[in-house]
Amino acid sequence: MRPGTIHTRSLRKSYQGMRAVCGISLNVEAGEMFGFLGPNGAGKSTTISMLCTLLRPSGGRALVAGIDVRDDPKEVRRRIGLVFQEPTVDTDLTVREYLAFHATLYGLGKHDARRRVAEAADLVGLTGLGDSLVRTLSDSMRRLLEIARGLLHEPGVLFLDEPTVGLNPQARAEIWEHLRELRHRRAITVFLTTHYLEEAEYCDHIAMVDRGRVVADDSPAALKRLIGTDRIHLRTGDDQAAAATLSDYLGLASAWGPDGLYVQVTDAATAIPWVCTVLRVPVHSIEVRRPSLDEVFLRYTGRTLDGAARSGVSP
Amino acid sequence: MTVSACLTTSSRLLHRLLWEARAAHVVWRRELLHSVRNPARLLIALAQPVVYLLVLGTGFAAMLPIHGGYLTYLFPGVLMMAVQTPAIAIGASIAVDREAGFLRETLVAPVHRVSLLAGRCAGGSTVATFQGVLVLGLAGPAHIPYAPKLMIELVAEMALLAFAMTAFVTLLAVVIAPAPTFHAILGFTLTPMTFLSGALFPMGGLPGWLTALMVANPLTYVVDLLRRTIAPYLVPQEPTAGHSPILMELTVTAAVGLLSLLLAALRLARPR
Numbered sequence: 202m203r204p205g206t207i208h209t210r211s212l213r214k215s216y217q218g219m220r221a222v223c224g225i226s227l228n229v230e231a232g233e234m235f236g237f238l239g240p241n242g243a244g245k246s247t248t249i250s251m252l253c254t255l256l257r258p259s260g261g262r263a264l265v266a267g268i269d270v271r272d273d274p275k276e277v278r279r280r281i282g283l284v285f286q287e288p289t290v291d292t293d294l295t296v297r298e299y300l301a302f303h304a305t306l307y308g309l310g311k312h313d314a315r316r317r318v319a320e321a322a323d324l325v326g327l328t329g330l331g332d333s334l335v336r337t338l339s340d341s342m343r344r345l346l347e348i349a350r351g352l353l354h355e356p357g358v359l360f361l362d363e364p365t366v367g368l369n370p371q372a373r374a375e376i377w378e379h380l381r382e383l384r385h386r387r388a389i390t391v392f393l394t395t396h397y398l399e400e401a402e403y404c405d406h407i408a409m410v411d412r413g414r415v416v417a418d419d420s421p422a423a424l425k426r427l428i429g430t431d432r433i434h435l436r437t438g439d440d441q442a443a444a445a446t447l448s449d450y451l452g453l454a455s456a457w458g459p460d461g462l463y464v465q466v467t468d469a470a471t472a473i474p475w476v477c478t479v480l481r482v483p484v485h486s487i488e489v490r491r492p493s494l495d496e497v498f499l500r501y502t503g504r505t506l507d508g509a510a511r512s513g514v515s516p
Numbered sequence: 517m518t519v520s521a522c523l524t525t526s527s528r529l530l531h532r533l534l535w536e537a538r539a540a541h542v543v544w545r546r547e548l549l550h551s552v553r554n555p556a557r558l559l560i561a562l563a564q565p566v567v568y569l570l571v572l573g574t575g576f577a578a579m580l581p582i583h584g585g586y587l588t589y590l591f592p593g594v595l596m597m598a599v600q601t602p603a604i605a606i607g608a609s610i611a612v613d614r615e616a617g618f619l620r621e622t623l624v625a626p627v628h629r630v631s632l633l634a635g636r637c638a639g640g641s642t643v644a645t646f647q648g649v650l651v652l653g654l655a656g657p658a659h660i661p662y663a664p665k666l667m668i669e670l671v672a673e674m675a676l677l678a679f680a681m682t683a684f685v686t687l688l689a690v691v692i693a694p695a696p697t698f699h700a701i702l703g704f705t706l707t708p709m710t711f712l713s714g715a716l717f718p719m720g721g722l723p724g725w726l727t728a729l730m731v732a733n734p735l736t737y738v739v740d741l742l743r744r745t746i747a748p749y750l751v752p753q754e755p756t757a758g759h760s761p762i763l764m765e766l767t768v769t770a771a772v773g774l775l776s777l778l779l780a781a782l783r784l785a786r787p788r
């Protein structure tokens with residue numbers, strides 16, 4: 202396998218003998234939106250800290266932008282942007298002061314700094330708020346400001362540790378809108394962690410992590426394909442006749458219960474038109490059930506993502 | 517070829533140094549902005565020495581018959597407190613900042629830790645010196661003349677003390693890792709140290725173990741330095757000691773400050 206922008210091999214970290222990350226191997230290609238999905242305490246922040254040279258790995262190797270994090274941490278830092286899980290913005294400064302402060306730390310001259318500050322603020326939709334005190338911004342705006350800070354020096358890789366944690370659904374949607382916009386406008390690799398399943402769906406590539414180990418690693422669609430097929434739930438005027446028709450014309454096996462018919466298909470989107478065409482009985486409703494990432498996580502770890510009991514999940 | 521290589525190397529070095537200097541400068545500026553935007557913090561820090569001067573100065577004056585008057589005696593200690601409070605507050609805030617604040621962000625930036633800490637200590641010293649200057653305005657009521665040379669000397673000394681204190685507290689904050697532990701330790705050592713420094717009353721005739729604590733207390737030397745600086749300007753000239761350790765005390769103070777700064781930067785540079 203060709204090493205991607207982020208490449209780790211058996212990366213490990215122990216805290217005083219307690220193993221937080223136990224051998225993680227990842228390969229993230231340039232330009233990917235990569236999601237590192239796992240419950241609290243899985244080792245996501247620890248992994249990010251090692252990739253960003255803030256923590257020394259206990260073992261294994263990690264290359265970021267082609268550079269070994271142990272050999273040349275300074276060069277790695279120059280090429281990455283990082284937003285921590287915990288908010289770190291400076292509430293006593295204005296938006297512009299905050300960004301200009303960081304631009305200087307990255308060695309930008311006055312002129313470049315002014316341009317980049319304006320660009321970064323624009324990229325996350327904070328234009329016009331330059332003179333507002335950070336204290337007066339909403340939680341999601343502060344997060345966006347931190348993301349803008351991570352983009353000031355035009356890094357090739359942006360690390361976001363739980364960018365939406367603790368935000369309300371509307372604020373989360375807003376952050377995601379800007380992340381998608383960012384990917385439109387800049388060629389950048391995004392490495393983000395999350396424990397929200399729906400956010401993992403927005404990624405090109407995800408790795409599920411549990412107790413310091415990667416349990417699944419692929420695109421969300423491929424992971425769900427692994428778990429099985431789509432199911433179509435049909436309610437018709439005559440379920441028995443419908444089942445016979447589907448079996449005769451389309452070769453589809455179906456199971457029927459008190460609430461209707463369940464048909465297993467590989468791809469519901471292409472199957473539904475056929476099903477509707479062949480059925481000669483009235484169809485009251487069609488519902489598609491896709492395999493979810495939660496089911497994938499459950500399959501590999503025996504637990505759902507929020508650690509809920511197995512029985513709490515739909516079959 | 518070697519000449520041009522030499523030139524590129526030195527120009528690169530110069531660029532690097534400029535970068536580091538500008539980084540230190542913005543960190544310093546940020547510290548000032550924080551102080552300006554939180555005037556309440558400044559006022560509280562200012563209130564403490566003034567209250568000491570008013571309450572102790574008028575209350576104890578009768579109880580402690582000191583040559584030259586108690587207010588005059590108290591003044592160097594009050595100056596020390598004026599500098600100490602903001603210096604310690606800013607030095608100590610690094611403990612919190614490192615875990616949750618701006619320091620975490622700046623640690624990922626490609627600048628040297630020494631620049632970050634130097635800017636921060638410079639910021640702490642500027643704020644602390646400013647407070648010291650305000651309190652110095654009360655020299656008159658304490659029967660200390662506003663002699664220009666004395667004022668300049670005192671301001672310079674306070675700036676140096678503020679720097680050393682900020683740097684030293686920063687070092688402690690960086691070494692004593694969890695912030696709550698550090699603040700607890702600071703809380704129970706600071707008051708006894710102030711009392712045992714000779715700032716509030718003369719330390720003669722103490723039991724041996726207290727004298728030992730006083731000798732080991734760095735604040736003793738801070739108060740002593742300020743007191744010796746003021747002494748020659750007082751009207752009933754105070755008897756000064758034969759030798760003059762002022763220069764030595766200044767050197768030690770500067771060395772403590774610089775060493776603390778470097779050690780703290782080293783400690784921060786080490787990834788955990």
Ligand SMILES: Nc1ncnc2c1ncn2[C@@H]1O[C@H](COP(=O)(O)OP(=O)(O)O)[C@@H](O)[C@H]1O
Nearest residue numbers: 216219221239240241242243244245246247248
């Ligand atoms: N500084 C630390 N010292 C000791 N243990 C830690 C430290 N940081 C994290 N851990 C432990 O390591 C494990 C992984 O933590 P973390 O990487 O923060 O997980 P996540 O970000 O996925 O929630 C957890 O069990 C946590 O308690």
Ligand SMILES: [Mg+2]
Nearest residue numbers: 245246286363
């Ligand atoms: Mg985390």
